[in-house]
Amino acid sequence: EDQVTQSPEALRLQEGESSSLNCSYTVSGLRGLFWYRQDPGKGPEFLFTLYSAGEEKEKERLKATLTKKESFLHITAPKPEDSATYLCAVQAAGTYKYIFGTGTRLKVLA
Amino acid sequence: DADVTQTPRNRITKTGKRIMLECSQTKGHDRMYWYRQDPGLGLQLIYYSFDVKDINKGEISDGYSVSRQAQAKFSLSLESAIPNQTALYFCATGQGSYEQYFGPGTRLTVT
Numbered sequence: 287e288d289q290v291t292q293s294p295e296a297l298r299l300q301e302g303e304s305s306s307l308n309c310s311y312t313v314s315g316l317r318g319l320f321w322y323r324q325d326p327g328k329g330p331e332f333l334f335t336l337y338s339a340g341e342e343k344e345k346e347r348l349k350a351t352l353t354k355k356e357s358f359l360h361i362t363a364p365k366p367e368d369s370a371t372y373l374c375a376v377q378a379a380g381t382y383k384y385i386f387g388t389g390t391r392l393k394v395l396a
Numbered sequence: 397d398a399d400v401t402q403t404p405r406n407r408i409t410k411t412g413k414r415i416m417l418e419c420s421q422t423k424g425h426d427r428m429y430w431y432r433q434d435p436g437l438g439l440q441l442i443y444y445s446f447d448v449k450d451i452n453k454g455e456i457s458d459g460y461s462v463s464r465q466a467q468a469k470f471s472l473s474l475e476s477a478i479p480n481q482t483a484l485y486f487c488a489t490g491q492g493s494y495e496q497y498f499g500p501g502t503r504l505t506v507t
Contacts, residue, residue: 330496373439382444384496389438
């Protein structure tokens, strides 16, 4: 069964304290892996798409990487405005579906 | 203006009432989706549409119906609302098998 698991569920960091969020997936052929940011009461906002193992994408303090089993979202020197829930989703080859993880709630303290 | 809009943004309704949630997009995407989000759960797909004449059930379609009135409009209806349909509802659009773009959400409460 296709599955996405994100860890940790919640993470508290001090401002400037770098860390990584994990997204482990099991799919029968990966078409794409997607990272989103979701602020409370708002819709998910697209961040990155990764298609193949070894691929990396960067945007400001965020960097996403992909292996055959998992993806990491690295946050370098985070700021309080990076506080949000980060969602990971995968799309399996040959399907219409996007399978979402339950997210990691990140809190960055000033 | 937002690319994906949803109305209403908040709605409180009573058990047994029929309610419609509306979604419009200006991105020109062919695919539109309806999801619900509950605390502690991932986004769950209710219905999706690849074009005006192509509508498909998702994982949790029971108790819901949809209408694709135009390429840019996709409505979700709860025929007879029940309390366990209380949730945050999101519309999303996409082009092909690429990233999705989400609306701001509708917070629905069924009493």
